[in-house]
Amino acid sequence: MDDFLTLDKQLCFAIYETSSQFSKLYSKVLEPFDLTYPQYLVLLALWEQDGIGVMALGEKLRLGTGTLTPLLTRMEKGGWIRKERSREDERKVHVYLERKAIEQKAGITQAVQSAIATCRISMEEYVQLMEYLRRLQEKLARAKQHVGS
Amino acid sequence: MDDFLTLDKQLCFAIYETSSQFSKLYSKVLEPFDLTYPQYLVLLALWEQDGIGVMALGEKLRLGTGTLTPLLTRMEKGGWIRKERSREDERKVHVYLERKAIEQKAGITQAVQSAIATCRISMEEYVQLMEYLRRLQEKLARAKQHVGS
DNA sequence: AACGATTAAATCGTACACGATATATTATAG
DNA sequence: CTATAATATATCGTGTACGATTTAATCGTT
Numbered sequence: 001m002d003d004f005l006t007l008d009k010q011l012c013f014a015i016y017e018t019s020s021q022f023s024k025l026y027s028k029v030l031e032p033f034d035l036t037y038p039q040y041l042v043l044l045a046l047w048e049q050d051g052i053g054v055m056a057l058g059e060k061l062r063l064g065t066g067t068l069t070p071l072l073t074r075m076e077k078g079g080w081i082r083k084e085r086s087r088e089d090e091r092k093v094h095v096y097l098e099r100k101a102i103e104q105k106a107g108i109t110q111a112v113q114s115a116i117a118t119c120r121i122s123m124e125e126y127v128q129l130m131e132y133l134r135r136l137q138e139k140l141a142r143a144k145q146h147v148g149s
Numbered sequence: 150m151d152d153f154l155t156l157d158k159q160l161c162f163a164i165y166e167t168s169s170q171f172s173k174l175y176s177k178v179l180e181p182f183d184l185t186y187p188q189y190l191v192l193l194a195l196w197e198q199d200g201i202g203v204m205a206l207g208e209k210l211r212l213g214t215g216t217l218t219p220l221l222t223r224m225e226k227g228g229w230i231r232k233e234r235s236r237e238d239e240r241k242v243h244v245y246l247e248r249k250a251i252e253q254k255a256g257i258t259q260a261v262q263s264a265i266a267t268c269r270i271s272m273e274e275y276v277q278l279m280e281y282l283r284r285l286q287e288k289l290a291r292a293k294q295h296v297g298s
Numbered sequence: 299a300a301c302g303a304t305t306a307a308a309t310c311g312t313a314c315a316c317g318a319t320a321t322a323t324t325a326t327a328g
Numbered sequence: 329c330t331a332t333a334a335t336a337t338a339t340c341g342t343g344t345a346c347g348a349t350t351t352a353a354t355c356g357t358t
Contacts, residue, residue: 005193005196005197005258006193006197007190007193007194007197007209007210009279010193011270011275011278011279012171012175013190013193014278014279014282014283014286015164015167015168015171015282016168016171016172016190017211017286018164018168018282018285018286018289019164019165019167019168020211020315021211021286021289021290021293022161022164022165022289023165023315023316024293024316025289025292025293025296026161027316028293028296028297029296036343036344037344038343038344038345039343041156041162041165044154044155044156044159044162045156047154048154048155048156053306054306054307055305055306055307060156061156062166062169062170063344063345063346064345064346064347065306065307065308065309066308066309066310066345066346066347066348067344067345067346068307069307069308069309070308070309070343070344071343071344071345074343089305089306089353089354090306090352090353090354091305091306091307091352091353091354092305092306092307092353093306093307093308109154115292115295115296116292118291118292118295118296119285119288119289119291119292120288121160121285121288125281125284125285126160128277128281129160129163129278129281129282129285130158130160130163132274132277132278132281133163133164133167133278134163135274136167136268136270136274136278137163137166137167137170139268139269139270140167140170140171140174140268141170142267142268143174143264143265143267143268144170144173144174144177146264146267147174147177147178147264147267148177169345172345172346173346176346185313185314186314187313187314187315188313202336203336203337204335204336204337212314212315212316213315213316213317214336214337214338214339215315215316215317215318215338215339215340216314216315216316217337218337218338218339219313219314219338219339220313220314220315223313238323238324238335238336239322239323239324239336240322240323240324240335240336240337241323241335241336241337242336242337299358300357300358301356301357301358302355302356302357302358303354303355303356303357304353304354304355304356305352305353305354305355306351306352306353306354307350307351307352307353308349308350308351308352309348309349309350309351310347310348310349310350311346311347311348311349312345312346312347313344313345313346314343314344314345314346315342315343315344315345316341316342316343316344317340317341317342318339318340318341319338319339319340319341320337320338320339320340321336321337321338321339322335322336322337322338323334323335323336323337324333324334324335324336325332325333325334325335326331326332326333326334327330327331327332327333328329328330328331328332
C-alpha cells in the first residue's frame with residue numbers, strides 16, 4: 001500500500017517537471033537572442049543591479065562558482081557582459097552589462113512577457129503559488145540543516 | 150518601472166530555486182545509497198511499474214533518450230537495474246529492477262520520508278500546491294504549442 | 299613585518315539535460 | 329517483395345549544475 005510513492009503524487013517531481021517545462025519554454029523564446037534560460041536569469045539579476053560581484057550574483061541565483069564562472073565566460077564571449085577585477089580587492093570580480101544587454105533588454109523581456117501572457121495565469125493564482133513556494137522553500141532550507149547534522 | 154522584472158518576483162525563478170533545493174536535499178539523503186536524485190526518480194517509476202520500456206519511462210519522467218540512456222547505463226553499472234532488448238520487437242529495450250533495488254526500497258524510501266517529514270508540510274499545503282502546479286503545467290504545455298507555431 | 303586563517307574565483311571531475319543526428323528494426327505502400 | 333516511411337534507441341555536442349580542490353589576495357594576530 002505505498003500508493004503515495006507514485007511519481008505523480010510526489011511534490012518533488014511536480015516541481016521538477018514544472019521547472020523543466022519553464023526551462024524548455026523560456027529556451028525556445030530566448031533562442032532567437034542566442035540566450036539560454038540561465039543566461040537570461042543572469043541578465044535579470046544584472047538589469048536589477050549592474051556591477052554586482054560574482055559571489056553576490058551566485059547568492060541571488062543560488063549558483064556556485066563552479067556553475068557561474070563558465071556561464072559568465074560564455075556570456076562574455078557572447079558580448080552580453082564584461083567581467084572586471086575590483087581595484088580595491090583584487091580577489092573580487094564585478095560583472096557589468098555590455099551595451100548589447102542594455103539595448104536588447106526591451107526586446108528580450110517583451111518576447112518573454114508575450115509568451116507568458118499566453119498562459120493566462122490569473123493574478124490570484126500567481127500570488128498564491130508564489131506564497132506557497134516561499135513557505136515550501138523555507139521548510140526545505142530548514143530540512144537541509146537537519147540532514148546535514 | 151519594471152519592478153516586476155525582479156528575480157524574486159518571477160514565478161519561473163521561484164520554481165527554479167525550489168527545484169534546485171529539492172535536488173540538493175534529496176541528493177544529500179540519497180548519497181549513502183550511491184544514488185543521485187534523477188536515479189531515485191527512475192527507481193520510483195520502476196517500483197511503480199517494473200519492466201517498462203525506455204520510451205515509456207522517458208514519458209513518465211519527461212526525459213529524452215539523450216538523458217535517459219547514459220543515466221540508465223550508470224544505474225546498470227551500479228547494479229540497480231538491468232536493460233533487456235525485447236524479443237518481439239528488437240528496437241525496444243525494457244528496464245528491470247535488480248535485486249538490489251528491490252531489497253533496498255524500504256531503506257531508501259524511509260530515509261527520504263524521514264527527511265521530508267522534518268519539513269512538516271501540512272496536508273492542506275501539499276494538496277493545494279499540487280493542484281496549483283497541475284494547473285500551471287497545463288498552461289505551460291499550451292504556451293509551448295503557441296511558441297512553436 | 300610575518301605568517302596562518304579567511305575569503306573570492308577559478309578549475310576539475312562527474313552527472314544531468316537538451317536538441318539534433320545516426321543506426322537499427324519493424325511497418326507499410328505499391 | 330521491395331523501397332520507403334516510421335519507430336526506438338543510441339550517440340554527439342553543448343550547456344548547466346554540483347561538490348571538492350586549487351590558487352591568489354586580504355585580514356588578523358602576534
